[in-house]
Amino acid sequence: MFKYVFTKVLKNRWLLIGNVLILAMMTVLQFIMPQFTQYIIDKVIPKANFQELFWTIGLMLLAAIVLGVFNYFSTYYMGVMSQNTITDLRNELYERIIRQDTHFFESSKTGDIMVRLTSDINNLQSLISPNMLSMIGSMFTFIGVYIFIFFVNWQMALAVTITLPLMFVIYRVFRTRIRQSFLKARGAQAKMSNQMQNTLTQIELIKSYTSETQESDKFAEFANENRDYTVSATWNQAVFSPLISFINYLGTAIILLLGAYFVIKKQLTVGGLVAYISYVAMLQSPIQSFTRLLNQLQQSLVSYGRIVEISQVQPTILNAPNAVPFPDFHDRISIQKASFAYPDSSKTKTTVPAIKQVSFDIPYAQTTALVGHSGSGKTTLTNLLDRLYDLDSGDILYDGVPIKKIELQSLRQHIAIVSQDVAMIDGTVRDNIRYGAPQATDDRISQVAQLADIADFIRNLPNGLETQVGERGMRLSGGQKQRIAIARALLKDSPIIILDEATAALDNESEKAIQHALDNLLEQRTSLVIAHRLSTVHNADNIIALDDGQVVETGTHQQLMAQHGYYRQLYDAQFK
Numbered sequence: 001m002f003k004y005v006f007t008k009v010l011k012n013r014w015l016l017i018g019n020v021l022i023l024a025m026m027t028v029l030q031f032i033m034p035q036f037t038q039y040i041i042d043k044v045i046p047k048a049n050f051q052e053l054f055w056t057i058g059l060m061l062l063a064a065i066v067l068g069v070f071n072y073f074s075t076y077y078m079g080v081m082s083q084n085t086i087t088d089l090r091n092e093l094y095e096r097i098i099r100q101d102t103h104f105f106e107s108s109k110t111g112d113i114m115v116r117l118t119s120d121i122n123n124l125q126s127l128i129s130p131n132m133l134s135m136i137g138s139m140f141t142f143i144g145v146y147i148f149i150f151f152v153n154w155q156m157a158l159a160v161t162i163t164l165p166l167m168f169v170i171y172r173v174f175r176t177r178i179r180q181s182f183l184k185a186r187g188a189q190a191k192m193s194n195q196m197q198n199t200l201t202q203i204e205l206i207k208s209y210t211s212e213t214q215e216s217d218k219f220a221e222f223a224n225e226n227r228d229y230t231v232s233a234t235w236n237q238a239v240f241s242p243l244i245s246f247i248n249y250l251g252t253a254i255i256l257l258l259g260a261y262f263v264i265k266k267q268l269t270v271g272g273l274v275a276y277i278s279y280v281a282m283l284q285s286p287i288q289s290f291t292r293l294l295n296q297l298q299q300s301l302v303s304y305g306r307i308v309e310i311s312q313v314q315p316t317i318l319n320a321p322n323a324v325p326f327p328d329f330h331d332r333i334s335i336q337k338a339s340f341a342y343p344d345s346s347k348t349k350t351t352v353p354a355i356k357q358v359s360f361d362i363p364y365a366q367t368t369a370l371v372g373h374s375g376s377g378k379t380t381l382t383n384l385l386d387r388l389y390d391l392d393s394g395d396i397l398y399d400g401v402p403i404k405k406i407e408l409q410s411l412r413q414h415i416a417i418v419s420q421d422v423a424m425i426d427g428t429v430r431d432n433i434r435y436g437a438p439q440a441t442d443d444r445i446s447q448v449a450q451l452a453d454i455a456d457f458i459r460n461l462p463n464g465l466e467t468q469v470g471e472r473g474m475r476l477s478g479g480q481k482q483r484i485a486i487a488r489a490l491l492k493d494s495p496i497i498i499l500d501e502a503t504a505a506l507d508n509e510s511e512k513a514i515q516h517a518l519d520n521l522l523e524q525r526t527s528l529v530i531a532h533r534l535s536t537v538h539n540a541d542n543i544i545a546l547d548d549g550q551v552v553e554t555g556t557h558q559q560l561m562a563q564h565g566y567y568r569q570l571y572d573a574q575f576k
């Protein structure tokens with residue numbers, strides 16, 4: 001079960017072996033400490049030998065220093081090992097997640113993936129933390145001390161044994177309750193922060209629909225839930241501590257009663273009794289540790305399961321074993337009887353095909369336009385061209401090479417997409433423009449910014465290319481974002497361009513301004529342009545009209561207008 005974690009731990013095996021050795025020595029030293037007390041009381045005090053007293057105390061202090069040094073090494077190096085292991089695990093999990101198929105992200109909740117990467121991994125971390133090692137160490141102490149006190153006085157050891165299960169049960173019951181209450185409180189905290197996040201991102205919606213009270217009530221509900229669970233945990237803690245103290249006093253009382261009897265009967269020395277009490281006290285912390293260990297194991301098993309669950313999801317969109325680089329493109333992209341239905345994440349209903357038996361060509365160095373009603377499958381087709389999804393049937397050929405035979409990275413490097421929702425990364429304007437070409441010089445960036453008609457805008461920004469955009473930076477308008485996306489695509493310099501409503505967010509003036517730049521961009525390239533505004537596809541070499549996932553018409557603007565069919569209807573609906 002923990003094989004995966006332990007293979008990681010074994011990478012640091014020398015640290016681990018060193019730690020275990022140190023731990024064993026610490027256990028022995030801890031075991032010896034009460035012997036000094038016994039020796040002083042029984043041997044040194046009766047003889048009134050001060051020299052021996054100083055020597056014994058000196059030795060005891062020396063042992064304490066050695067114990068402290070061991071403790072330092074064990075805590076520090078175990079901490080190093082635990083951090084190495086966890087960092088490896090975290091990086092590996094991130095790497096696996098980022099390489100998953102698009103469908104994986106559409107069917108998982110962002111929050112859930114985040115929790116697996118953070119809290120779940122942290123839970124595993126406590127399994128290999130310095131605490132855990134010392135917990136295991138105290139198990140050794142427990143067994144050793146227990147055998148020893150039986151050996152010294154079995155009657156007293158038996159009396160101690162009566163209180164141990166009681167203590168174990170109390171620890172187990174209360175710790176479980178406390179943990180569960182805290183877990184539920186944490187769940188409520190997560191809901192609170194979700195609600196807070198929603199409020200911050202949807203504040204305009206909330207204000208315009210005057211739903212402040214409704215949202216405040218929701219927040220208060222989660223806050224109250226958090227309070228109730230935390231209060232419940234506090235109650236359990238308040239009862240737990242006095243109970244444990246009482247059991248301890250009970251144990252000490254029994255030992256004192258029996259011990260005094262044996263001392264009076266001369267079957268035990270006073271030093272022996274004092275040492276005995278110290279040994280019995282040493283049993284208490286392993287019981288605590290043991291219950292903690294059990295809880296920790298439970299939690300770690302749950303987290304481990306959740307981590308393994310995602311790490312076992314295999315992406316299906318991968319390089320074929322005999323994949324070839326993208327061909328030296330000069331002829332056409334050919335879509336042949338392509339059909340595709342989005343996978344249904346709930347797997348309860350059959351999925352409706354978004355693309356049905358679609359066939360058409362996108363010739364080299366020409367502009368092909370894709371038009372159709374909303375939901376007719378235009379974006380889906382572009383996702384298939386970039387292999388974000390694989391076709392259910394049919395094929396897409398790039399100069400005759402089937403899409404699945406082309407190396408994935410090479411395919412995507414040859415296609416630049418400017419999509420409807422422009423994604424901005426958290427960084428500067430420069431970072432955003434050169435996202436696909438990190439080596440690009442500022443000169444080159446200025447060139448593409450000029451072509452995308454965003455150069456003046458950037459020049460007037462307070463820090464020019466250095467201006468922060470994205471979540472923590474300044475807000476850009478839809479049109480500005482799109483022009484940055486166009487600059488980004490220009491810099492990528494791919495032979496194939498897909499423009500998905502690239503000009504939708506631009507006003508007429510800006511649209512005209514960048515039309516020239518777009519024309520430049522498209523001239524030497526093969527392009528597929530999706531546009532709702534039919535004025536932008538007038539000049540396309542060929543227009544494909546899609547309806548309900550099927551090609552219903554193809555031809556130039558003039559030809560399709562003359563047909564008085566689907567395209568004409570779309571056109572008239574816009575311009576009449």
Ligand SMILES: Nc1ncnc2c1ncn2[C@@H]1O[C@H](COP(=O)(O)OP(=O)(O)OP(=O)(O)O)[C@@H](O)[C@H]1O
Binds near residue numbers: 354
């Ligand atoms: N990720 C998805 N999962 C499931 N179904 C989807 C997904 N994306 C789109 N669809 C569905 O597939 C169909 C085609 O959607 P698509 O986004 O390709 O249309 P579109 O023509 O680009 O629309 P628009 O012009 O409004 O952007 C729609 O019925 C839509 O509901």
